[in-house]
Amino acid sequence: MNPSLIRLEGVSKTFDNTKVLDELDLSIKENEFMTLLGPSGCGKTTTLRIIGGFEKPDTGKVYFDGKDITGAAPNKRPLNTVFQKYALFSHMNIAENIAFGLKIKGKSKSYIDDKIKYALKLVNLDGFEKRSVASLSGGQQQRIAIARAIVNEPKVLLLDEPLGALDLKLRQDMQYELIRLKNELGITFVYVTHDQEEALTMSDTIVVMNQGYIQQMGTPEDIYNEPENAFVADFIGDSNIIDGLMLKDELVEMFGVRFPCVDKGFGTNQPVDVVIRPEDVELLEPGKGSLEGVVSHLIFKGVHYEMEVMAGGFEWLVHSTSCFPVGTNVSIHVDPFNIQIMKKPESEDEEAVGVNE
């Protein structure tokens, strides 16, 4: 287990009477690719800016390698940031941009020249030293922004939606680039995004945030397969979220039908949220499953068909490689281990906090 490199303790932040972060605790390990994921306004960017030193938390502490850096200015922190809109210095050429941090630190010319060469090679832009910022495409500018940050050999690289301004194809290429960079550099990445696919692709750990609270923290597999509450289930991928009644351990009732499941410890006759991923809903011939329904929509998505099935008064989202035309009578079956049970939030407040607290 790697030791924790950055630790946030009870960090709160309020902007214009809006609480953006509330008593946030977060621990980031050395060499980890951690992604803060959530909708806009969830506090993920504020968290990153507090780590970077661009915002001061109202309360709480930030530790780096055990040292309190809560009050340290950004230039006194051993980490560097890649900004969403690149933030390159337009009055300098590419080499001067990359050299900026090293010149401030008073490194020798030969050291700086070597570093520039190395960094440009690392981001696949060899020979760009004399180019102007304006002559580069968005993707190239973002690579230079990354090069400019990593020549300073930070222990942690903070990335604030760095791919947000790029088009889809370029974004996917850059995702693999970032994973490669992370592995070559062997440093910690803290990555902010609202794109769940980006988070699932790149991260070691995903922190799902909403309304200033951490909803769930875990590996991409955990987050996707075992969402802890309806928000996480809904935000990560498509899902069917159904009102259910937990009759007893390992048995849940939905639409008056009993489904065996694998969850325990919710008590008896408790209302719960049931999450079922669309690819886990199996469609069988009428009478062969647990719940009867009719296909109401059908879309071909390439890899699979996306269908909506009206069953039990609920529109089920179904992904399947077999095609059932609109109007077909089907029967729904779900394997017990594909039924994810979550406690219902008791109040709005708790909905924001998440059910595990």
Place this chain on the structure above:
Amino acid sequence: MSKKLLSGPYIVWMVGFTLIPLALIVFYGLTDKAGAFTLENIMAIAQPERLNALLRSLKLSLVSTAICLVLAYPLAMILKSLKVGRGSFIVFIFILPMWMNFLLRTMAWQTLLDHNGVINNILRFFNLPELKIINTQAAIIFGMVYNFLPFMVLPIYNVLVKIGDDTVEAARDLGANSVQTFFRVILPLSMPGVISGITMVFVPALTTFVISDLLGGGMILLIGNVIEQEFTFTTNWNLGSGLSLVLMVFILISMAILAKYDKEGEGAAF
């Protein structure tokens, strides 16, 4: 074709109000009263009184441009740091005097600064030492700064607001302290605004004759006053035009220096 038609009014304007007057000044400046070619009107600048007026003009306009720059840059930084609504309100306050007549504003300062003016009356009431500024070079510089300051603030403010917060944060992130951030990032990026601010203050300050007339008490001649007198008082248009040409050369030289500096500023940062 239609595009060419659209440019018609501007061509008429440029020819009628820029090129023809300029050609006339050049013609008058290079001829004597009989219409024969001569360089006398140009060489007349060498006369000590006129040369002194030119040097005084250069000195006063340089000093007032420098004062404007020193006052305007921090002000523009403060305006940028304010929130949008409040910032533009304060910009508005600074522009407001520009809506009043230039002559009136300057005359108002004449009354205020006069030996028996409002300010001295107040000072006398409190038994404070009197202000002896009217009819001095200091009063002229004061008038120039007062009148031309907005022309320095606005272009600098306009470039400063275009510098993104993330650019400044990137500099801090890369290890620059606030002083290094200012001199290596903010100042170089704002040079275009500084250059146009300098131009917009220096040129009118160099050519003014109203400010020196009203606040200098007609005792301190600037090159603008000398030229004005040739046109209005002695009605020697040829001499006035010749001196104007000399002044124009000085303006062109200063613009060329600025343009060169601006270009260098774009490429090299350190």
